[in-house]
Amino acid sequence: xxxxxxxxxxxxxxxxxxxxxxxxxxxxxxxxxxxxxxxxxxxxxxxxxxxxxxxxxxxxxxxxxxxxxxxxxxxxxxxxxxxxxxxxxxxxxxxxxxxxxxxxxxxxxxxxxxxxxxxxxxxxxxxxxxxxxxxxxxxxxxxxxxxxxxxxxxxxxxxxxxxxxxxxxxxxxxxxxxxxxxxxxxxxxxxxxxxxxxxxxxxxxxxxxxxxxxxxxxxxxxxxxxxxxxxxxxxxxxxxxxxxxxxxxxxxxxxxxxxxxxxxxxxxxxxxxxxxxxxxxxxxxxxxxxxxxxxxxxxxxxxxxxxxxxxxxxxxxxxxxxxxxxxxxxxxxxxxxxxxxxxxxxxxxxxxxxxxxxxxxxxxxxxxxxxxxxxxxxxxxxxxxxxxx
Amino acid sequence: xxxxxxxxxxxxxxxxxxxxxxxxxxxxxxxxxxxxxxxxxxxxxxxxxxxxxxxxxxxxxxxxxxxxxxxxxxxxxxxxxxxxxxxxxxxxxxxxxxxxxxxxxxxxxxxxxxxxxxxxxxxxxxxxx
Numbered sequence: 161x162x163x164x165x166x167x168x169x170x171x172x173x174x175x176x177x178x179x180x181x182x183x184x185x186x187x188x189x190x191x192x193x194x195x196x197x198x199x200x201x202x203x204x205x206x207x208x209x210x211x212x213x214x215x216x217x218x219x220x221x222x223x224x225x226x227x228x229x230x231x232x233x234x235x236x237x238x239x240x241x242x243x244x245x246x247x248x249x250x251x252x253x254x255x256x257x258x259x260x261x262x263x264x265x266x267x268x269x270x271x272x273x274x275x276x277x278x279x280x281x282x283x284x285x286x287x288x289x290x291x292x293x294x295x296x297x298x299x300x301x302x303x304x305x306x307x308x309x310x311x312x313x314x315x316x317x318x319x320x321x322x323x324x325x326x327x328x329x330x331x332x333x334x335x336x337x338x339x340x341x342x343x344x345x346x347x348x349x350x351x352x353x354x355x356x357x358x359x360x361x362x363x364x365x366x367x368x369x370x371x372x373x374x375x376x377x378x379x380x381x382x383x384x385x386x387x388x389x390x391x392x393x394x395x396x397x398x399x400x401x402x403x404x405x406x407x408x409x410x411x412x413x414x415x416x417x418x419x420x421x422x423x424x425x426x427x428x429x430x431x432x433x434x435x436x437x438x439x440x441x442x443x444x445x446x447x448x449x450x451x452x453x454x455x456x457x458x459x460x461x462x463x464x465x466x467x468x469x470x471x472x473x474x475x476x477x478x479x480x481x482x483x484x485x486x487x488x489x490x491x492x493x494x495x496x497x498x499x500x501x502x503x504x505x506x507x508x509x510x511x512x513x514x515x516x517x518x519x520x521x522x523x524x525x526x527x528x529x530x531x532x533x534x535x536x537x538x539x540x541x542x543x544x545x546x547x548x549x
Numbered sequence: 550x551x552x553x554x555x556x557x558x559x560x561x562x563x564x565x566x567x568x569x570x571x572x573x574x575x576x577x578x579x580x581x582x583x584x585x586x587x588x589x590x591x592x593x594x595x596x597x598x599x600x601x602x603x604x605x606x607x608x609x610x611x612x613x614x615x616x617x618x619x620x621x622x623x624x625x626x627x628x629x630x631x632x633x634x635x636x637x638x639x640x641x642x643x644x645x646x647x648x649x650x651x652x653x654x655x656x657x658x659x660x661x662x663x664x665x666x667x668x669x670x671x672x673x674x675x676x677x678x
Binding site: 281286288289291292294295296298299300301302304305306308309310312313316357358359360361362363406407408409410411413537 | 558559560561562564565569587588589590591592593596597598616617618619620621622623624628630631632634638639640641642643644655656666668672674
């Protein structure tokens, strides 16, 4: 059974806050839930399915179902880090197709900024029951140096340069200048990126995403319900998910699980990368974007550096407009999990509701790509292909 | 190197105790599958290549080359983390030590050196060969 055309994203909402010292975690989840429901024109009593990941308070979905007093008949708390929410949309479509729910709510929220988390530089704690950590944590793997190793190997194999990586941040900043809620709105240059301090070689501070509070939510519904609402029709036509690790010691940092999630999504959708008019690409670091663009087939493996250079990702001038909200690099990376905002900006583009300066004309086909965990060790990828009907 | 039991308990589990006890004596053991003949990393009792449960531990040659690395500049004391591809063909996460950061390269030959950690157990690290 394919999920193609079985479900629509009827509501999408990104919390405007980027710093929420006076809000609780549950409150942020509730606020984004209500925001997405209002956007769809639905009520909290319409929700039959609830999807959340490890950022939600309490055990799995239970605390938030209780907090919101939802009457659910389907729940799913799959946690694959920042890509969870793309997987939730795909799983919601499966549940809808199977008759398990008609209206599904997916929420994400977090307060890493208010809580002072050293997100990219903190070393993962050692837990002997987690089989990998004893053989890794003592050596100091954080996020920045794990992605640094991915970038270093890419440079070694393919001649990718720091200048090319910097273009990804430059493009994101061109988009963020039009987003009044973006955390970083100043347009930056390649030199600005290269002159920012090194965090973990070869990644500079401006190769890294922001740390922000906030969140977002989407509403996934059955086709009949989508058509009864007053919102533009955003249809899910393909999805894929994958998990890739160290391959038993055959570590290969030159590709990600996006190669598999993307291929599955494109096959289901019956479209190819050159058909995509807008792409939300997970951007925890600049290298995250570059390597996934290759794996998704937007360019040949090893050609990502050339592909992203010279503004090719800037809406209006480049060949592939990406992350027109400013992405995680400039706009928002709530709860250290950038997947939800990737979906939301793709929905805005397909509805024609992106900022006029970055809106892709007559955007009918968009892709959202997520990464969770660490590309340097073990990670999950998910791909959604969305079509405006 | 004397390693206290409580230090071992913080890092080892029943599946990996043999590895860490050998490490405490300055030996790097590598798990090898007797069915498919391949080494794997990290140590486990189920072969990730063929799913056999016939795993033997072998003393590593202690040589390899840097697969990739990164210097964490944002740490109080900057350090070099790396993946080292061992001569046996499997790749492990480690630190490159006793070597100027500027000298580290992808492909650089390295050799094993055990270093005591602050946590009380010795760790397999590598230095320029």
